[in-house]
Amino acid sequence: MKVNLNWLKDFVNIDISVDELAKRLTDQGVSVENIENVGDDYVFDLEITPNRPDLLSVFGIAREIKAMLKKKFNKNPFRINENFPTTGNDIQVTIEAESDCPRYTGCYIENVKVDSSPEWLTRRLELTGIRxxxxxxxxxxxxxxxxxxxxxxxxxxxxxGNRIKVRRATSNESIVTLDEVERKLDSNFLVIADEKKPVAIAGIMGGENSCIDEGTKNIFIESAYFDPTLIRKESKKLKLSTESSYRFERKADITALIPALLRVKKLVESICGGKMKGGITDINDEEVHKHQKVYFTIDWLNNFLGSELSKKEAIESLSNLDFKLSGDSNIAVEVPPFRRDIENKEDIAEEVVRMVGFNNIPFNKTINFSQVAFLPENTNKIERVKDYFVSIGFSETINISFVSEEEIRYLGDIEKSIAIRNPITANFTHLRPTLIPGLMKTLKRNISVGLKDIQIFEVGNVFIKDKQTNRVNEPLELAAVANGRIKSNDWRGENRNIDYYDLKGTIEGLFDTLRINNVIFEKPTSNEIIEIGADIYINKKKVGTIGKLNSKIKELFDISGEVLFAELALSTILDHFDLNYHLQPLPKYPALLRDLCLLVPENVTNKQIEDTIKETGSDILEDIQLFDVYTYTDKKSNKELRSLTYSITFRSNTSTLNGKLIDNIISDILANLQKTLGVQLRGK
Structure with missing residues (x-):
């Protein structure tokens, strides 16, 4: 919001420099983003937080400055010094539902002359960005x-019909608003209507059919209070935000209706030559008399803030902000109607410390802990998972939880997805049922700025609708994507493009880190998004998918090159992870290693071979590592054959192993491999 210095000076004497004023406003919670010198004036560009609608005005900022400088107002437009009749006027007003419009006021001014505004008024409007x-x-x-x-x-x-009715629109109504756009309405819209048609969308924009033009002689001024939630929904649905809707959404001051109306009346009469006819219409004026009270004690305040404030200092701070106080030890604060953000004593404490200054609260060098809290078990488990991925070169990302319908149709089940009623953009229409879209967009952004060899992951909730119960489940998932080259010294060579087996090794390493056994990689049940991959099972329950994304998915996100991905049901996996370590002593006896070079039929997997070796290798088998893969064509049969070479480690916890025992175990392993899988020792 923009506000100029000379306008502020109409309400309060400011005797500090512009820079000092900006600094102190910012320290007080009214952030000054920029200052522009325009002739003999200065324009402040302020960032107003959503909970402070009282600051969305020149007078609201002047009130903050008055409290800061401990001054009095030069004038206060909210103090009414004139008597006015409330007998109504030529326009009859009715409200269909009080919850939509808790209060409505208006006045009729006749014989006005529509013309251009005086220079002082247009200059102030232009300085604040209004044409x-x-x-x-x-x-x-x-x-x-x-x-x-x-x-x-x-x-x-x-x-x-000289009638105004505040009502909901009907499904067949429309209105051309002042921006010359025809807008279709339905029963979710609140309108200001006459006897035949809507003449304005309440709280947002007026209609072209009732606008002020050069031929206007008599006017009706509306000053009303509309339901903030309703105005917000209307504004989002229309994709139309105005100065009016912006303020109504944030809870306008229901007591400001008459003062603002009288201020307009006074200016119209002095500038446009009109005169009020009849009295002021005021419907539901009892809302004005509702005031909230909050109670606190000085002991509580000092305890809460860590301060040593006197009662006088606290009361002075609040009084300067136009709070009314009463009581002795238990102080009652009557919250002004313009401060809709004040709900409890903690809010009162915030106001006091803003006025006193955070730098004036003494620094306590000693901190006493009455109780030490422990993180929930799953938090520690999740951090262990994140630490693993970071330790092997992945970067963690945090992505927005919204995705487009197109992304879901490519990557998820649209029937299980949850649509957003009021999406912020056309690209964010659903809650994410998968983490992959966010990671792919992050990957694309990093590639676009010239980064290469990217490995990223995310831990977060996804949102899936249960078709049977229609309830929403929010399971915790982990997803990772990788693209580019990798430096790894294994059987596939160094400095090569990352492939499926790299990411598979990463996931296997995760399960090893978490000490989770009985993990199986099997052929995927669905291959709609992958070219090569596997489903992951723990104790025969599916916990994830890993693979290489197909060209259709890469085209959707405009990414070239191979993209490997993994998506895991982390909440299920964590149930198998025990944080309690079971320590064992370092081995006393040396290990014996044997290498096996095997001829493997095309349909036999590495997992099957390792499982068979483990079954036969007895309790002294410590480790199995595949370190070479070789494919060649047999000259005699003209068939393509595979050769897999394994390094097998044996160790006993009770004695030193001898070669003869290991030879016998190797013989048994080879016999079992031949019998169950048709695998032979190469060279035989």
């Missing part, structure tokens, strides 16, 4: 910026 249109519209925009409450002016003669 001047005509004096009537400019005045409503001026008061919106000055007091923070949205208003709207109707050409009264265009309101058919």
């Amino acid at each position: 001047p249109l005509n004096n009537i519209v400019d005045i409503t925009n001026y008061v919106l910026l000055e007091m923070g409450h949205p208003l709207h002016a109707f050409d009264a003669e265009k309101i058919e």
Whole structure:
């Protein structure tokens, strides 16, 4: 939000430099992003947090400055110094549902002259980024910026039947708004209507059919309060955000309606020459009298802040912010209606420390812990998994939980996905049922900026709808993708493109790190997204998939080169991971190694061979490593043969092994391999 210094000075005397003012505002929680010198004025570009709608006005910022500098207001537009009748006027107003519009006020001004605005008014609007249109519209925009409450002016003669009805739209209605766009409406929209048609979308934008033009003579000024949630939904559905909707969404001040209306009336009468006819319409004015109170004690405040404030200091800080206080030891704070963010005593403590200054809270060098908390078991397990991937060269990513419908159709089951009712963009229409889209987009971004040899992973929840119960499950999953080259000294050579076996080895290493056994890699049950790969099982229960993504998926994300991926049901895997270590002493006796070079039929897997060796190798078999793969064509049979070479380690915990015992075990292994798998020792 932009606000200029001279406008602020209308309300409070500012006797510090512009730079000092910016610094102190920022320290107080009103972040000054930029300062621009424009002639004899300065424009501050402020970042206002969503919980502080009271700061979305010049007067709201002036109130903060007044409290900071401990000054008094030069003038206060919210203090009404005139008597006004509330007998209503020529426009009759009815509200269909009070929950949609808790309060509505308005006044009728006749014999106005529509013209351009005076120079001082247009200059202030332009400095804050609003384009001047005509004096009537400019005045409503001026008061919106000055007091923070949205208003709207109707050409009264265009309101058919002299009636305004605040109601929901019907499914067959539409309205051309002031931006000349026809907008289709339904029952989710709140409209301001006359006897025959909508004349405005409540809280967002007026209709072209009731706008102020050069022929306008009589006007009806609306100052209302609309349900913030309803306005937010309307704005998102229309993809239309205005100065008015931005403020209504954040809970406008329901007590500001009359002061803002009277301010507009006064400016219209002085600039446009009009005069109010009849009285002011005020429906549901009892909402004005509802005030919240919050209680605290000075002892609690100092305990909470770690401060040593006196009662006088605390009360002065809150009084400067226009809070009303009463009580002695248990202090009652009447929350001003413009401070919708104040709900409890912790919020009061925040206001006190903002005014006192964080730097004025004494630093406590001694910290006492009354209780030491422990992280939940799964947190430690998840960190162990992350540490493993980082230790082998992967980088962790955190991606947004939204994906597009197209990505789900390629990578997931659309029937199990959860659509978002009010998506923020067309590319984020569903909650993610898989982590792969986010990782692929991260991969693409890194490739686009020139990075190579990328290995990334993510741990996060996915969202899947149970078709039978219609409930949403949020299992924790882990996914990883890899692309580029890898430096590895194994049977496939050094400095080569990463392949399926590299990522498979990574996943096997994860299970070894977690000390999870009975892991099996089997042919995938579905190959819609992979060219080569496997499903992963623990104790015959599927816990993941690993493979090389096919060209269709790579084209979707515009990625060239091979992309390897793994996706694991981490919540299931963690159930098999025990954090308690079972330590054993270092071996006392040396190991014996034997190499076996085997001729393997085409349909036999490495897993089958290793399982057979383990079954036969007795309890002294310690390790099996595949270290060479060789494929060649047999000259006699003209068949393509495979040769796999294994290094097998034997060790006893009770004695030194002798060669004869190992030779006998090797003979048994070879006999079992020949019998069960048709595997032979090469050279025989």
